Every structure is written in structure tokens, then in C-alpha cells.
Amino acid sequence: MPATRHLPTPESEDLVALTREIAAKELAPRAADAERSGTFPREVFTTLGRAGLLTLPYPEEFGGGAQPYEVYLQVLEEIGAAWASVGVGVSVHALSCFPLFAYGSDEQRAEWLPDVLSGERLGAYCLSEAHAGSDPAGMRARAVREGDSYVLNGAKAWTTHGGKADFYTVMARTSDDGPRGISCFHVPAGTPGLEFDEPEDKMGLMGSTTATVRLVGARVPAGNLIGTEGQGLSIALAGLDAGRLGIAAVATGLAQRALDVAVQYAKEREAFGKAIIKHQGLAFVLADMAAAVESARATYLSAARLKDAGRPYGREASIAKLVATDNAMKVTTDAVQVLGGAGYTRDFPVERFMREAKVMQIFEGTNQIQRLVISRGL
Ligand SMILES: Cc1cc2nc3c(=O)[nH]c(=O)nc-3n(C[C@H](O)[C@H](O)[C@H](O)COP(=O)(O)OP(=O)(O)OC[C@H]3O[C@@H](n4cnc5c(N)ncnc54)[C@H](O)[C@@H]3O)c2cc1C
Numbered sequence: 001m002p003a004t005r006h007l008p009t010p011e012s013e014d015l016v017a018l019t020r021e022i023a024a025k026e027l028a029p030r031a032a033d034a035e036r037s038g039t040f041p042r043e044v045f046t047t048l049g050r051a052g053l054l055t056l057p058y059p060e061e062f063g064g065g066a067q068p069y070e071v072y073l074q075v076l077e078e079i080g081a082a083w084a085s086v087g088v089g090v091s092v093h094a095l096s097c098f099p100l101f102a103y104g105s106d107e108q109r110a111e112w113l114p115d116v117l118s119g120e121r122l123g124a125y126c127l128s129e130a131h132a133g134s135d136p137a138g139m140r141a142r143a144v145r146e147g148d149s150y151v152l153n154g155a156k157a158w159t160t161h162g163g164k165a166d167f168y169t170v171m172a173r174t175s176d177d178g179p180r181g182i183s184c185f186h187v188p189a190g191t192p193g194l195e196f197d198e199p200e201d202k203m204g205l206m207g208s209t210t211a212t213v214r215l216v217g218a219r220v221p222a223g224n225l226i227g228t229e230g231q232g233l234s235i236a237l238a239g240l241d242a243g244r245l246g247i248a249a250v251a252t253g254l255a256q257r258a259l260d261v262a263v264q265y266a267k268e269r270e271a272f273g274k275a276i277i278k279h280q281g282l283a284f285v286l287a288d289m290a291a292a293v294e295s296a297r298a299t300y301l302s303a304a305r306l307k308d309a310g311r312p313y314g315r316e317a318s319i320a321k322l323v324a325t326d327n328a329m330k331v332t333t334d335a336v337q338v339l340g341g342a343g344y345t346r347d348f349p350v351e352r353f354m355r356e357a358k359v360m361q362i363f364e365g366t367n368q369i370q371r372l373v374i375s376r377g378l
Helices: 010-037 042-050 069-082 084-103 106-117 232-268 280-308 314-338 340-344 350-360 367-376
Strands: 123-126 142-146 149-160 167-173 182-188 194-196 210-221
Touching: 010 042, 010 069, 010 084, 042 084, 069 084, 069 232, 069 280, 084 106, 084 123, 084 149, 084 167, 084 182, 084 232, 084 350, 123 149, 142 167, 149 167, 149 182, 167 210, 167 232, 182 210, 182 232, 232 280, 232 314, 232 350, 280 314, 314 340, 314 350, 314 367, 340 350
Parallel strands: 123 167
Antiparallel strands: 142 149, 149 210, 167 182, 194 210
């Protein structure tokens, strides 16, 4: 049963209906096979881009849909419900576009934004390093100015779309001045010295390629610096506020889907002479799952409405990421329980949902880091 939504305009209702149609036709039927074989569905991003679903929150002057974040996130939730890897990919792509959109010069925006916002060029976001995940200020990758270029050296770990993206938004050190010594660069695929390790062999989300990006004397024009030297970490962290809302929406979609599968199964499966949903002990598990999905949705919508109003929303974005991903972990785990032995097999999708939910508690700041952000603001 699809989520009941309260959308602000008839146009936004049409957008959600269009997303459901594309998700049902192009995403959901392919997800299980692609996840099993580890196939990255690049063409799906082109489809979503051409349907205008990747540009929703951006102004019309850049070819965007000028939709509030509240609407964009509900569209993203629908994508995540159909295929979590694609939902995560859309969210990471938006994250990789953010520095250019928010901090790029007029020339940079005119040159790169149309193709990156339309999804013709897919992005990746390179902040983490092997020894510096939760604490990115400890990064070691370096960018050294040589004449009209910067030369980048180092390794960026865990890059979603590593080796598949058309451009990489890379944070690298331009001085030893701690968090103020980091800068942000636009690095196109095909730049000599931009290399990739074999993709990580993960527990789930195999349709989303994750790989270490190696910078081996990768030279980019000085004009590819986004913002000013030393501004990189604040750009990266500002992007993560919005990115966390994206992950919260995808996690909510995943949890909604797990709930839907569990409810349908509980209506069909019988034990002790009646459908298992008629046993109150199990119906209450489903009720708790429904409450968890609704409360996750409420937290990300509440943060999105603050963002749309131009108000600070960083703490609320952390709350949304924490609540939505912890709830997704609980709901998907309970969905396996509702299906009993069947839930533990690959004949049903809920075991995959459970594996997909786990990583959402880890990336874009682990849920311990979200608690750190929330508690610092108290
Ligand atoms: C599938 C996947 C995709 C990813 N995609 C990207 C991407 O596209 N771009 C990118 O830049 N990164 C990406 N990441 C990296 C991700 O953001 C990091 O894995 C994450 O930030 C955690 O860093 P870490 O793995 O180094 O863990 P660590 O920082 O080593 O943390 C280990 C444990 O210690 C805890 N911990 C650390 N510090 C504290 C503290 N101060 N208080 C309490 N607990 C603490 C953590 O919560 C965690 O439980 C991805 C990761 C995965 C798994």
C-alpha cells in the first residue's frame, strides 16, 4: 500500500504520481536481479534525469523544477521504496552537485551545472579516507598549486559511484591548517591520474558501486577549485545537512516497502486456523512498524520545511537521519520476523531490505555522529 501523502500543490501530486509510475515500470522489477549480480544501473539515472526528477529542488534558471525540499524528499522516498541503491545514488548525486550549486562561480555554474543537474553527468562525492571517516578533518589527500593547475595526490575511500561517475567532487588538503586547510575540487572522469580500486564487496546495496578513488598526480585547472582555498570542509559539511535528509527519505521508503511486504504476507499466511495478522501479538508488531515509518517521515518533513523556510535545519537533519535509519533497521528486521522462515530466504525481498537498512546507519555520518551533532546543539 503506497504511503498516504499530504502534498502542497497539484503539481507536486503529479510529480509523485509520475515517480510511482517510473518506479513501478523501470526500477522495482529490476532491483532484485541487479542487487544479486552487483550491476550498477547507470541508465536509470538518465531516465530519472530526463523525467526531470533529479533537478526538483533547483531554481528554474538552472533547468531545475523549483520544488520545495519537502516535495523533492517525498519523490526520493518513492524512488528508495522501489530500489534503495538508486535512491542512495540520487541522494549522493545531489550531494556531489551541491558545492557547485551553492559555492561555484558564475562561470563554473554556467559550464557544468546544466549537465550535472539534468543527470547527463553523474556525480560522486569524495570526503572519506580510510583512516578518516567520522573525522574528515584528519584527511591526508593533498592538492598542490602548480602554476595554473592543482595536482592531487591521495586516496578517497568508500566513494559511491567510484569508477562509474562522470565527475568527482573531491575534498583535499591545500595546507596543514587542520579543518581550515581543506579545499573542494571538481575533478572530471578521464582526468589522467584519477584511478579506481576494485569495488568493495559489501553486505548489501550491491547495485550501488562503492570504490576507493586514487589520486595519482591528478592535475586539474586552477579554475576547478570550488569556493576558496580552505573553505572545503565547511562546504562538505553544509552539503551533508541536505544529504542526511536524502538518506532519511530513502530509509523511510525502504521501511515503507518492508512494511507493505510484511502486511501482505501476514494477511495471506495462516497459522492456528487464521491469517497471522489476526493474532494480536503479530498485529502489534505490524502496528509498531507502521508507527516507526510514519514517525520517520514526520522527522524528515519537519526538517525539510525548516530548510524550505530558509531557517537553520542541521540539528533537525541529524535527528531525521538518526530516527529514519534506526527505524528502517528495526522495521526491516521485524519484517523478516513477520515472514518467519520465508523471511530468512532470498525468495522474499525482506532479508535484502534488512541488509540495505544497515548501511544507512553508517554512511553520511554514523548514527553516533548524528547523536554528537544533536547533543552539541542542546
Ligand atoms: C556503502 C558505503 C558508501 C559510502 N559512500 C561514501 C561516499 O560516497 N563518499 C564519502 O565520502 N564517504 C562514503 N562512505 C563513508 C562513510 O561516510 C563512512 O564509512 C562513515 O562516515 C564512517 O566512517 P568510518 O567507516 O571510517 O568509521 P569510523 O570513523 O572508524 O567509526 C568506527 C565506529 O566508531 C564510531 N565513532 C567514531 N567517532 C566517534 C565519536 N566521536 N563518538 C562516538 N562514536 C564514534 C562510529 O560511529 C563507528 O561506529 C560510504 C560508506 C559506505 C559503507
